[in-house]
Amino acid sequence: MKKPIISVKNLVAKYGEETILENVSVDIYPHEVTVILGGSGCGKTTFIKNILKLYQPFSGSVKIFGKEVTSMDEQEFNDILSKIGILFQNGALLNSLSIFDNAAIPLEQHTKLPNNVIEKMIKVKLDLVNLGYAIHMLPSELSGGMKKRAALARAIALDPDILICDEPSAGLDPLTSASLDELILKLKDLLNMTIVIVTHELASIHRIADRIVFLDNGRLLFSGTLEEAKKTDIPEVKTFFEVGKF
Amino acid sequence: MEYKTRSLFFDGEITKHTVPALNDEFSRYSGQTISTLDLQHVTKIDSAGIAFIDEMLLQLELNSIDSLSMNQMVKTAYNTFTSAKLKPIKTKKKLDFFTHLGSGFINFLKSIKDGTYLVADIFYWSFVGIFDKRGQRKGSVIQQALFIGVDAFGIIALLSMILGLIIALQSAAQLRQFGANIFVADLMAVSMVTEMGPMLTAIILAGRSGSSIASEIATMQVTEEIDALKMMAINPIKYIVVPKFHAITICIPLLVTASTLIGIFGGLIIAVTYLDLSVTVFVNRVFEILTLRDALIGLGKSYFFAWVIVIIGSYYGFNVKGGAEGVGKVTTQAVVASIFWVIILDAINSLIFYF
Structure with missing residues (x-):
């Protein structure tokens, strides 16, 4: 049995008095693509943000690379974060910076690499996401799909061990969405990454998922491989895989 | 990193953590004639390492892959992350003074x-x-x-x-x-x-x-x-x-x-x-x-x-x-x-x- 790279135990998350996640326990294994599924408002993004300490968990344990992060100090957690790439739902590129400068931020801030090496790395990463021609463009000059790809280039700038993507296909047409999936799979093989993806897209799940985590109203409904998910008798999961809707 | 008969030998890791030190060490060999980079004994390499190798090849004016001796792992990473295969980027033409005015x-x-x-x-x-x-x-x-x-x-x-x-x-x-x-x-x-x-x-x-x-x-x-x-x-x-x-x-x-x-x-x-x-x-x-x-x-x-x-x-x-x-x-x-x-x-x- 593989050792999980991220291990979440009995995670409880609250907004004020409202409980968003209730005793969620999930293991994410290395070099796999784990898809977090669930209806709108079920707590998928909250789950990711609690793992990343963007929100402080109310209770429970989150271990990344075997280390408990909930009680970790900022400096120690920053070291963990430098091994994680994050693709936000809307890209979250800094609008005042060019695509090149956006992608270079992690390298400039977290490494002591010489500038010419950084420049080469960024050009290669932007070429990998097919944006080699757009390096001097500003985010406002890019389409939605291009922004996502630029954000992906920034997320993989440090060759992270873990890549977390929050709804990478949201708002994209099926072709762009499929090409983004292919790109993520290619990067997974190239960089030997562990990938966690929040998505609703059934086609995308079939293409990329190794493992499924299904959340419903803040509770864990199912966790297992894609094959197990397709065969399960849990009504919500079954309906989703049959109809493609929640 | 070791220099021997016109070759630079590398072993261990060439990653974002080791590149800054390797870069400093490499600058010490700037006066030497180097025709080959030996990467056979490299145990780990990432995109920063490949960018560093590209940069060395550029500085030594060597013909990229022909000047490299590398194991399979390095070869795979090189093929993925080398900047040598990138197409030149078209830069925007700068406007002259009167056009600008x-x-x-x-x-x-x-x-x-x-x-x-x-x-x-x-x-x-x-x-x-x-x-x-x-x-x-x-x-x-x-x-x-x-x-x-x-x-x-x-x-x-x-x-x-x-x-x-x-x-x-x-x-x-x-x-x-x-x-x-x-x-x-x-x-x-x-x-x-x-x-x-x-x-x-x-x-x-x-x-x-x-x-x-x-x-x-x-x-x-x-x-x-x-x-x-x-x-x-x-x-x-x-x-x-x-x-x-x-x-x-x-x-x-x-x-x-x-x-x-x-x-x-x-x-x-x-x-x-x-x-x-x-x-x-x-x-x-x-x-x-x-x-x-x-x-x-x-x-x-x-x-x-x-x-x-x-x-x-x-x-x-x-x-x-x-x-x-x-x-x-x-x-x-x-x-x-x-x-x-x-x-x-x-x-x-x-x-x-x-x-």
Whole structure:
């Protein structure tokens, strides 16, 4: 049995008095693509943000690379974060910076690499996401799909061990969405990454998922491989895989 | 890293953690003749390592892959991350001086044209909007009047009082020397009514309401809310700008009057406490020296100040470029331009009525 790279135990998350996640326990294994599924408002993004300490968990344990992060100090957690790439739902590129400068931020801030090496790395990463021609463009000059790809280039700038993507296909047409999936799979093989993806897209799940985590109203409904998910008798999961809707 | 017979030998890791040290070490071999890089014994390499190798090949003027001796793992990483295979990037052609000058002039003319259309649109819809309330949100004028007028009253009152005290105090020291204490009333009345009241109010409104108008409209533009209004057949000027225009038109005479009276009251405090004038003498003198013409000029120009603040805020808001940064930029530009034009209008007003 593989050792999980991220291990979440009995995670409880609250907004004020409202409980968003209730005793969620999930293991994410290395070099796999784990898809977090669930209806709108079920707590998928909250789950990711609690793992990343963007929100402080109310209770429970989150271990990344075997280390408990909930009680970790900022400096120690920053070291963990430098091994994680994050693709936000809307890209979250800094609008005042060019695509090149956006992608270079992690390298400039977290490494002591010489500038010419950084420049080469960024050009290669932007070429990998097919944006080699757009390096001097500003985010406002890019389409939605291009922004996502630029954000992906920034997320993989440090060759992270873990890549977390929050709804990478949201708002994209099926072709762009499929090409983004292919790109993520290619990067997974190239960089030997562990990938966690929040998505609703059934086609995308079939293409990329190794493992499924299904959340419903803040509770864990199912966790297992894609094959197990397709065969399960849990009504919500079954309906989703049959109809493609929640 | 080790140098032996025109070759550099690498072992262990070449990653983002080791590259800075390797780069320093490599610079020590800059005088040596190197024809091959041996990477057979490298145990781990990442994209930073490959970029470093590319950089070494470039500096040594070697023919990339032919000059490398590498194991399978390095070969796979090299094929993925080398920058040698990248197509050259087309850079934008820089404009020459005259093209730059010409395009700047064309942009200036365009901004004048856009500004003129906007001013015409705002005045037209503001006039029509008095009689036809369709396309405006219910209660929006009152809501805007509360923000532009009521919420700004406190700061305008406080600053007017302080300004009145300062002007009176500084002039009192001079006037006292000549036994001309009574003229502090003349000074306060004329300066506050014709200049300080309208100007102070306009500058505070430019900073407060001008920035808010520009940022609100710019944010709506960036988030496509303006397009959404257009697609609902709602005129964005009538829906967003007209209520602000009406509200500021209602509020500005009230704010200027309040500012003027409070400023004069500040002067009165100094006159009574420092110059030993009585309240009756001061007030009588104020009414004696002030003419209706002064009061109308002061109030009249304040309308132009107010309208210029709304028009400039709207102009910059509608012409925002980019995202969050663009919003910040136009907000600053709107405030600076509003204050600039308020002062220019004031100068024009002075030339017309007092030259």
